[in-house]
Every structure is written in C-alpha cells, then in structure tokens.
Amino acid sequence: xxxxxxxxxxxxxxxxxxxxxxxxxxxxxxxxxxxxxxxxxxxxxxxxxxxxxxxxxxxxxxxxxxxxxxxxxxxxxxxxxxxxxxxxxxxxxxxxxxxxxxxxxxxxxxxxxxxxxxxxxxxxxxxxxxxxxxxxxxxxxxxxxxxxxxxxx
Numbered sequence: 001x002x003x004x005x006x007x008x009x010x011x012x013x014x015x016x017x018x019x020x021x022x023x024x025x026x027x028x029x030x031x032x033x034x035x036x037x038x039x040x041x042x043x044x045x046x047x048x049x050x051x052x053x054x055x056x057x058x059x060x061x062x063x064x065x066x067x068x069x070x071x072x073x074x075x076x077x078x079x080x081x082x083x084x085x086x087x088x089x090x091x092x093x094x095x096x097x098x099x100x101x102x103x104x105x106x107x108x109x110x111x112x113x114x115x116x117x118x119x120x121x122x123x124x125x126x127x128x129x130x131x132x133x134x135x136x137x138x139x140x141x142x143x144x145x146x147x148x149x150x151x152x153x
Contacts, residue, residue: 001089001111002126008137010095010102016145020095020102024075026144027093030136031070031078034059036143038136056083086116087125091133104141106133 011017030037034044041061048056053072058065066085072078077094089110096103108129112122 001109002122002129003107003109004126004130004133005105005107006130006134006137007096007103007105008134008141010104010141015141016149018102018141018144018148020075020097022144022148023095023102023104023141026140026147027078027095028072028074029143030093030140031057031072031080037139038132039139040132061085082110086113087111088113104137106137108133 010023032044032046034041038061041059042063043058043060045058046055047058047067050056050069053074054069056067056069058067060066064086066087067083068080069083070078070080075095077092080091080093082088082090087110089108091106091108091110094105094107096105110125110129112125
C-alpha cells in the first residue's frame with residue numbers, strides 16, 4: 001500500500017486570494033472533468049450518477065482505464081475511490097482552514113491490483129503520484145484564479 005499526503009497553501013504570498021467557495025468550485029469542476037487539472041489524465045467522463053453528490057467516472061490515466069466513485073462533501077472534500085483499474089485505493093482532496101488560512105490537502109492510499117504488475121516500483125509510483133498531485137493542486141488553484149479573473153459576459 002502506498003500512502004502519501006501533500007498540503008499546499010491556497011493563497012500563497014502574491015497570489016489572487018481565493019475563498020473557500022471558489023476553491024470548492026474548482027475541486028467540484030476537477031471531479032467532473034479532471035483533464036484540465038491533472039496532466040496525466042487524458043480523458044474523463046461521468047458514467048453513472050447515484051445521487052446529486054455521488055457519481056462514477058471513467059478516466060484514462062497514463063494509458064490505463066480506471067473507474068472511480070466520486071463523493072462530493074461540500075464544501076470540505078472530494079473523495080475518489082478507485083473501483084477498477086491497475087491501481088486501486090482512495091484519493092482525497094480536502095480544503096483545510098487553520099487560523100483563517102486556507103490550504104488544500106491531497107491524500108492517497110493506493111495499491112496495485114492483485115495479479116497486476118506495473119512497470120515501476122511502489123517507490124516510483126509514490127513519487128510519480130506525489131509529483132502529479134502537487135501539479136494538480138497548483139493547476140486547480142491557477143484555474144480557479146483564471147476563472148474569477150475573466151470578465152462576466
């Protein structure tokens with residue numbers, strides 16, 4: 001099992017400040033379509049909806065197909081549980097607030113599906129995931145900032 005966690009400030013010095021609702025909207029959009037947010041994901045589509053806050057999506061990640069169940073826990077976290085694919089487990093994207101400062105925490109607990117082998121070691125997979133999710137946090141925040149800076153038409 002591979003465990004990793006990354007927490008980054010939502011509003012680093014010099015950045016356009018974001019509030020919790022703006023960050024939540026970014027996480028929600030990323031849950032629906034991860035392609036603009038996670039470079040390694042090349043396709044993402046909803047395949048089933050259980051409720052307004054729970055749905056299944058199919059993604060292609062580094063050429064592999066995954067099915068994930070997505071739980072939207074507004075306005076705090078999004079949880080992705082991998083149901084199918086070569087790497088199974090849970091990924092959590094969470095908005096944290098401490099002393100009035102917002103941050104984003106991405107956590108994952110993943111394991112290679114029994115009977116499958118990946119062309120990388122667990123350590124390499126953990127490093128790749130941490131790198132990809134740091135980029136995803138930064139891209140999510142940048143996309144939200146871009147969206148709020150666009151003039152309303």
